[in-house]
Amino acid sequence: MSCCGGTEEQRRTRELNRQLRKGKNKRVPFLLLLGAGKSGKSTFLKQMRILHGTGFSNVEREKEYRPLIAENVVRCVQCLHQGMKKLGLQYYALQNGQLADAMMDYRTEGHLHAGLAEQFAAYWFDPGVQECYSRQREFGYTLPDSTKYFMDSVARLGGESFIPSDQDIIQSRAPTLSIQEVPFTMDKREIAIVDVGGQPSERRKWVHLFDGVRSVIYLTAISEYDQVDQETGENLLQHSMALLATLLASPFFKRSGFIVFMNKTDVFLDKISYAPLQHYFPGYHGPLGDAEAAANYLQTCFSEIAPGSMGSMRRNRSPSLSAAVSSLRRGSTWVEPEDDHLVYLYRTTATNTENIKNIFECVRNIILINLLEGIGVSS
Numbered sequence: 001m002s003c004c005g006g007t008e009e010q011r012r013t014r015e016l017n018r019q020l021r022k023g024k025n026k027r028v029p030f031l032l033l034l035g036a037g038k039s040g041k042s043t044f045l046k047q048m049r050i051l052h053g054t055g056f057s058n059v060e061r062e063k064e065y066r067p068l069i070a071e072n073v074v075r076c077v078q079c080l081h082q083g084m085k086k087l088g089l090q091y092y093a094l095q096n097g098q099l100a101d102a103m104m105d106y107r108t109e110g111h112l113h114a115g116l117a118e119q120f121a122a123y124w125f126d127p128g129v130q131e132c133y134s135r136q137r138e139f140g141y142t143l144p145d146s147t148k149y150f151m152d153s154v155a156r157l158g159g160e161s162f163i164p165s166d167q168d169i170i171q172s173r174a175p176t177l178s179i180q181e182v183p184f185t186m187d188k189r190e191i192a193i194v195d196v197g198g199q200p201s202e203r204r205k206w207v208h209l210f211d212g213v214r215s216v217i218y219l220t221a222i223s224e225y226d227q228v229d230q231e232t233g234e235n236l237l238q239h240s241m242a243l244l245a246t247l248l249a250s251p252f253f254k255r256s257g258f259i260v261f262m263n264k265t266d267v268f269l270d271k272i273s274y275a276p277l278q279h280y281f282p283g284y285h286g287p288l289g290d291a292e293a294a295a296n297y298l299q300t301c302f303s304e305i306a307p308g309s310m311g312s313m314r315r316n317r318s319p320s321l322s323a324a325v326s327s328l329r330r331g332s333t334w335v336e337p338e339d340d341h342l343v344y345l346y347r348t349t350a351t352n353t354e355n356i357k358n359i360f361e362c363v364r365n366i367i368l369i370n371l372l373e374g375i376g377v378s379s
């Protein structure tokens with residue numbers, strides 16, 4: 001513990017309280033963004049800046065995102081190289097293996113050098129690397145989600161003249177270590193989206209800070225249906241479902257409307273053809289490789305823990321999901337979700353600007369009514 005500032009969690013709690021007081025004093029309603037790690041919250045925030053906020057300035061593109069994208073590309077090569085080793089694959093071109101070895105301790109210098117970008121392009125199209133990418137499930141999906149996006153176009157990402165596009169920024173990844181707030185205007189009213197960032201080890205220590213929040217967007221990556229936590233062995237999607245259950249049951253969110261984005265549907269559609277859902281969710285009895293049937297089943301699973309969305313079906317909850325819910329709720333205030341808890345379910349791809357634009361148009365009235373009621377303003 002720091003002698004002056006306390007633990008990181010205490011610092012985040014103080015900052016959260018400060019921002020909430022600031023929002024209440026200004027009477028600016030805020031929309032809370034929640035979800036498990038890597039569910040797409042940061043990507044969604046970027047989309048809100050593009051669609052409803054101020055967008056990204058040239059200074060941000062050059063000073064913040066150009067170096068970040070360079071780091072992301074190097075990280076992709078490092079992860080691919082590690083995957084090659086785990087799978088026992090050989091590079092077709094010796095120089096590609098030598099390049100990857102040199103990258104393991106490489107540090108970027110503000111941008112990706114044009115010559116290195118050209119080498120990365122050749123590296124990516126090495127048949128051994130392509131096989132590695134196609135077999136990433138065999139080494140635990142440790143590749144960044146944006147690997148294909150960046151490596152397919154890596155040649156254009158090099159040089160000091162490279163200016164990241166909106167899509168480049170959306171695809172970039174950086175750990176969210178602090179609270180993020182994105183202000184935007186909806187129907188001529190000022191609104192803010194707040195992302196707590198990070199994953200506190202004990203959520204019960206901060207959940208009370210949101211007492212009275214009227215609208216919550218909860219993101220879950222349905223593409224993680226076949227992935228497990230490397231430390232606990234817990235299925236990641238079932239963990240996300242269980243986390244949603246604890247939030248819905250918390251007295252602090254009793255009056256909150258929840259909008260659940262079943263995110264990363266693009267990755268899900270790709271996976272379902274070779275990773276059958278029934279291998280990970282035994283309750284699914286639909287046809288193999290049928291993405292629509294599989295997605296509908298997962299939507300039903302969410303409706304089981306969100307009775308206000310598609311009817312109360314908690315009695316059919318799978319034993320594994322029930323165990324996950326029980327594990328998460330230990331030591332925290334718990335009540336069963338009420339049947340009239342308003343929950344809305346949507347399938348999304350946060351990296352697709354048009355998809356997010358269309359979905360947000362669908363939910364804007366829900367959000368606006370909830371937020372304005374929360375501060376005592378009629379719509």
